[in-house]
Amino acid sequence: MVPEHPGTPAAGLNVLTLKILVAGGFGVGKTTLVDAVSEIRPVHTEEPHGTTRWPLTGARGAYGTDPRPATGEKTTTTVAMDFGRIGMLPDLFLYLFGTPGRDRFRFLWDTLAQGALGAVVLADTRRLQDCFPAVDYFEQRRVPFVVAVNHFTGALRYAAPDIRRALDLDTGTPVVFCDARDRDSGKHVLSSLVEYAGRVHTARLLDSVR
Numbered sequence: 001m002v003p004e005h006p007g008t009p010a011a012g013l014n015v016l017t018l019k020i021l022v023a024g025g026f027g028v029g030k031t032t033l034v035d036a037v038s039e040i041r042p043v044h045t046e047e048p049h050g051t052t053r054w055p056l057t058g059a060r061g062a063y064g065t066d067p068r069p070a071t072g073e074k075t076t077t078t079v080a081m082d083f084g085r086i087g088m089l090p091d092l093f094l095y096l097f098g099t100p101g102r103d104r105f106r107f108l109w110d111t112l113a114q115g116a117l118g119a120v121v122l123a124d125t126r127r128l129q130d131c132f133p134a135v136d137y138f139e140q141r142r143v144p145f146v147v148a149v150n151h152f153t154g155a156l157r158y159a160a161p162d163i164r165r166a167l168d169l170d171t172g173t174p175v176v177f178c179d180a181r182d183r184d185s186g187k188h189v190l191s192s193l194v195e196y197a198g199r200v201h202t203a204r205l206l207d208s209v210r
Contacts, residue, residue, distance in 0.1 A: 017095055019117060026130065028130065036185075043083040081098055082098030084096040097112050118145055119134070123167075125155050125157070128166055135167055147163065
């Protein structure tokens with residue numbers, strides 16, 4: 001586990017900053033996770049459904065294809081990204097970029113993914129299929145990721161091997177469980193990702209010099 005060190009990068013310290021993506025389906029908790037762990041005031045680009053400024057964000061979307069959230073409670077949608085920052089060590093800071101969950105904003109992912117160490121793919125067991133696009137995206141681009149199952153009230157609980165099989169994940173891809181509203185739980189997810197991504201990138205570096 002990476003130890004906690006909140007605050008601002010110290011002057012004169014050789015600080016390592018890592019870019020992390022937070023992805024997943026619509027309403028799965030990406031904005032909530034960024035809010036919970038960020039030590040700075042998060043930046044959001046959320047808009048209410050059906051506003052005149054963003055007419056495409058109505059409940060039925062541009063062509064009537066947008067799914068409603070399983071909870072029926074989400075009234076806004078991320079139209080570009082969420083942004084936050086958290087210090088994990090005195091010289092290690094994570095910059096968090098939450099991706100938009102709607103399919104029609106998926107074109108932004110390539111820009112957000114540039115230079116990313118890895119990604120967190122949030123999943124909801126009531127609609128596990130919603131995270132397939134994110135899983136496919138990161139697998140195809142060889143971006144290390146962990147699947148973080150966000151525990152919603154009333155949702156059935158499944159073991160990690162069952163979720164791994166349902167998503168057809170590679171054997172080594174971590175599956176962790178979290179409450180996106182809880183800061184410590186969110187930090188555990190991020191620590192798991194940093195450790196896993198570090199191992200993946202180190203193995204690739206060693207392979208490249210053999």
